[in-house]
Amino acid sequence: MLLRDCIFKIVYYYSSVTKKSTEKFLRSPVMDMDFSKQEERLRDEIRTWLRENIPKDRRPLEGADVCAYDLSWQRKQYEGGWAGINWPSEYGGRGLSLIQQLIWYEEYANADAPDVGICFVGLNHGGPTLIYRGDEEQKGFHLPRILNGESIWCQGFSEPGAGSDLASLGTRGRIEGDEIVVNGHKIWTSYAQYADYQELLIRTDPEASKHKGLTWLICDMRSSGITVRPIRMMTGEHDFCEVFYEDVRIPLRNVVGELHDGWSVAMSTLSFERGTAFLADQVRLARTVDLLIDLAKDTVGPEGRRRIDDDTIVQSLSVLRAQVAGLRAMAYAGVSRIARTGLPGPEGSMIRLYLAQILQSAHQVGMEILGSRMLDFGYGQQGWVFDYLYHFASSIGGGTSEIQREIIGERVLGLPRGR
Amino acid sequence: MDLLPSSEQEQIITMAMDFMATEMPLERIKNGQADAPSSERWEAMAELGWFGITVHQDLGGVGYGLAEEALLFRAAGRFLAPVSTLATSLAARLMVTCGAEELLSRCLKGEVKIALAVPETKIDNERGRLSGRFRIIDGRGADFILFLSQDQAALCDGSLLGGCDEKSCLDPSASLHIIELNGAHPDLVDRQVASDLYAIGMILVAALAVGTAEAICEMAVTHAKDREQFGRPIGVFQAIKHPCADMAMRNEAAFSQMCYAALALDSCHNDAVRQAAAARYLAGHAGLTNARANIQIHGALGMTDEFNAHLHLKRAHLLDVLLPVPKGALL
Numbered sequence: 001m002l003l004r005d006c007i008f009k010i011v012y013y014y015s016s017v018t019k020k021s022t023e024k025f026l027r028s029p030v031m032d033m034d035f036s037k038q039e040e041r042l043r044d045e046i047r048t049w050l051r052e053n054i055p056k057d058r059r060p061l062e063g064a065d066v067c068a069y070d071l072s073w074q075r076k077q078y079e080g081g082w083a084g085i086n087w088p089s090e091y092g093g094r095g096l097s098l099i100q101q102l103i104w105y106e107e108y109a110n111a112d113a114p115d116v117g118i119c120f121v122g123l124n125h126g127g128p129t130l131i132y133r134g135d136e137e138q139k140g141f142h143l144p145r146i147l148n149g150e151s152i153w154c155q156g157f158s159e160p161g162a163g164s165d166l167a168s169l170g171t172r173g174r175i176e177g178d179e180i181v182v183n184g185h186k187i188w189t190s191y192a193q194y195a196d197y198q199e200l201l202i203r204t205d206p207e208a209s210k211h212k213g214l215t216w217l218i219c220d221m222r223s224s225g226i227t228v229r230p231i232r233m234m235t236g237e238h239d240f241c242e243v244f245y246e247d248v249r250i251p252l253r254n255v256v257g258e259l260h261d262g263w264s265v266a267m268s269t270l271s272f273e274r275g276t277a278f279l280a281d282q283v284r285l286a287r288t289v290d291l292l293i294d295l296a297k298d299t300v301g302p303e304g305r306r307r308i309d310d311d312t313i314v315q316s317l318s319v320l321r322a323q324v325a326g327l328r329a330m331a332y333a334g335v336s337r338i339a340r341t342g343l344p345g346p347e348g349s350m351i352r353l354y355l356a357q358i359l360q361s362a363h364q365v366g367m368e369i370l371g372s373r374m375l376d377f378g379y380g381q382q383g384w385v386f387d388y389l390y391h392f393a394s395s396i397g398g399g400t401s402e403i404q405r406e407i408i409g410e411r412v413l414g415l416p417r418g419r
Numbered sequence: 420m421d422l423l424p425s426s427e428q429e430q431i432i433t434m435a436m437d438f439m440a441t442e443m444p445l446e447r448i449k450n451g452q453a454d455a456p457s458s459e460r461w462e463a464m465a466e467l468g469w470f471g472i473t474v475h476q477d478l479g480g481v482g483y484g485l486a487e488e489a490l491l492f493r494a495a496g497r498f499l500a501p502v503s504t505l506a507t508s509l510a511a512r513l514m515v516t517c518g519a520e521e522l523l524s525r526c527l528k529g530e531v532k533i534a535l536a537v538p539e540t541k542i543d544n545e546r547g548r549l550s551g552r553f554r555i556i557d558g559r560g561a562d563f564i565l566f567l568s569q570d571q572a573a574l575c576d577g578s579l580l581g582g583c584d585e586k587s588c589l590d591p592s593a594s595l596h597i598i599e600l601n602g603a604h605p606d607l608v609d610r611q612v613a614s615d616l617y618a619i620g621m622i623l624v625a626a627l628a629v630g631t632a633e634a635i636c637e638m639a640v641t642h643a644k645d646r647e648q649f650g651r652p653i654g655v656f657q658a659i660k661h662p663c664a665d666m667a668m669r670n671e672a673a674f675s676q677m678c679y680a681a682l683a684l685d686s687c688h689n690d691a692v693r694q695a696a697a698a699r700y701l702a703g704h705a706g707l708t709n710a711r712a713n714i715q716i717h718g719a720l721g722m723t724d725e726f727n728a729h730l731h732l733k734r735a736h737l738l739d740v741l742l743p744v745p746k747g748a749l750l
Contacts, residue, residue: 002434002466002467002468003431003434003435003467003468003469003472003481003483003491029421029423029425030421030425030427031421031422031423031424031425031428031486031678031682032420032421032682033420033422033679033682033683033686033688034420034682034686035420036420039420099420293750314746314747314750317749317750318700318744318747318748318749318750319700319749321693321697321749321750322676322696322697322700322701322744322749323672323701325676325679325693325694325697325698325701326672326673326675326676326697326698326701327672328679329422329672329675329676329678329679329680330671330672330675330676332420332422332675332679333422333423333671333674333675333678335420335422336420336421336422336423337423339421340423347671350664350667350668350671350672353664353665353668354668354671354672402657402661404664405657405660405661405664405665406657406660406661406664408663408664408667408668409654409660409661409663409664410660412664412667413636413640413663413664413667414640414644415640415643415644415652415654415655415660415663416644416651416652416654416655417655418651418655418656418657418660
């Protein structure tokens with residue numbers, strides 16, 4: 001068979017590319033970097049809306065102010081019809097595709113809109129997990145509240161003794177009538193001090209093997225028996241918390257998925273985190289590299305030259321530009337894959353791993369450009385130094401880079417499991 | 420927007436892979452013999468449609484886009500296909516823009532083989548004439564030599580190599596000549612299309628590098644599954660598994676970017692050249708980095724001439740100097 005034997009198909013291919021309207025006649029997807037007319041119209045609409053509605057004042061760092069700020073911005077997006085673009089419309093979403101959600105993220109980052117902040121867990125784990133595994137009552141109650149900025153969610157997975165080995169977690173749930181009584185200790189829970197609900201992973205069957213016998217629960221953070229202790233981070237923020245549970249009673253109807261089947265529910269939560277939650281970050285990162293180039297142009301080094309005239313800085317910035325382009329192409333390929341299969345697969349871990357590497361090297365270059373100016377940092381002071389310190393989290397949170405490599409090695413490449 | 424190969428493109432990939440596996444298996448490079456394809460094999464490649472894959476059908480080409488061409492070269496990269504395939508495909512485009520129809524038709528029939536010039540310093544091409552010191556890749560039996568920079572694309576007669584001895588090349592699959600030119604006259608020259616042609620060239624070099632980087636990853640993964648130490652396959656150990664995962668990540672980024680850049684260039688997007696440069700950088704880096712890690716994963720076996728790991732390393736170094744990213748192109 002020769003390449004030219006495919007010519008019939010190719011004529012068909014190019015006619016389909018040039019005439020967008022023939023899309024519906026295609027038997028299979030065609031490689032295409034452009035967005036459809038309808039998608040471009042959506043992009044224009046988003047751009048206009050963002051220009052008119054982005055909060056003018058800067059996002060505060062913590063305290064009650066940050067809650068008020070994040071929630072009112074979320075409510076505004078909801079009222080504008082922009083919350084949950086790819087969520088089902090019966091629960092307050094727009095019922096559009098992941099590609100359309102991606103367009104929102106692109107425009108959102110280009111408009112320098114505020115960080116998603118305390119709404120992250122609800123929008124990116126809790127919500128998607130409920131859509132996929134929740135029952136009608138859970139979806140009907142929680143999804144609209146996540147979208148309209150009424151409720152804040154936090155995550156309760158990690159424990160002092162269960163980090164990368166998440167399935168070894170020891171927080172127990174004892175079933176009593178129609179309730180589960182929880183005792184134990186969770187940690188690294190961002191925004192627990194402000195949250196209304198928590199996605200809580202606990203052990204309900206101590207006899208079963210490690211991965212069996214876990215349950216994924218919706219925990220009301222106002223329940224009695226919960227104590228929250230904020231932990232200060234090296235940036236000065238109090239993002240993280242420890243959460244202690246003493247005879248906390250949670251109704252059985254708050255179980256998501258089946259009782260004792262929490263591991264599979266948690267894995268779908270994490271696949272959303274690895275596969276789609278970081279789409280927004282990759283777009284924002286491209287913007288960060290642009291700002292880094294501006295910083296290098298505006299900063300004069302000790303030899304009296306602009307940092308952008310330094311060959312090593314130029315080389316570092318060029319590499320970052322190439323990597324950011326590659327990351328975007330990878331995200332596009334990832335979105336295309338999810339569009340074909342319906343669910344995020346293990347390939348998302350490659351995006352996650354790459355994102356963490358680039359985020360960290362970009363901020364290292366930022367420190368290099370600043371030179372001695374980087375010393376001018378006080379706890380909680382926002383800017384390049386703050387972000388540099390903060391982004392140590394990118395290779396730890398949501399599964400460490402080592403865990404992402406395990407997933408890639410075993411589930412993408414088919415290497416044998418070591419555990 | 421969809422950045423994965425379509426089922427039609429998957430067919431092209433399968434077809435190209437089958438062709439390479441039959442016509443140009445890696446075994447052909449063994450015994451330290453540079454790989455100069457016989458005229459029969461060269462004609463078979465032409466017959467496949469290789470050199471005119473993007474040339475319009477009215478001119479005897481296949482009429483595909485750059486994405487399909489990149490997928491073909493990626494398959495070629497896995498088998499360390501001769502650099503002359505790259506030079507010939509690029510030169511065919513130059514023949515189209517220069518209106519050299521007779522030469523083009525011979526080229527598409529597989530009657531013309533073209534070598535690629537690698538400048539040692541910046542190419543001096545004052546008034547269309549070429550001066551400087553060049554390394555010619557795959558010059559053995561070449562009819563023409565392609566000199567490509569961002570501001571000039573030129574094709575010179577292969578007789579420039581007359582009287583010049585062939586040298587041994589780091590990449591044993593390539594033949595190498597070193598020449599000094601002092602105002603040589605090209606047979607075909609074009610300044611208008613040079614920057615476009617250079618960008619296309621960067622994508623095709625990227626494609627060759629992606630192919631080799633992917634072949635390396637598969638080689639490492641296969642070894643990690645088969646080789647046992649401490650009573651277990653070494654792929655169980657994170658010190659082996661994680662470098663393999665890093666290879667896969669680099670390949671995914673480089674391959675996705677290659678597709679994106681090819682589509683961007685074909686549809687004349689305004690940042691297409693930067694996208695091509697990004698693809699060139701990422702793929703080149705993936706090729707080299709994977710090749711080095713692969714030798715470590717194979718241990719002493721990786722150091723031998725008998726095992727293929729070194730061929731990929733040496734190829735990655737050869738690709739590294741072909742049509743490199745121009746300084747500042749990414750900023």
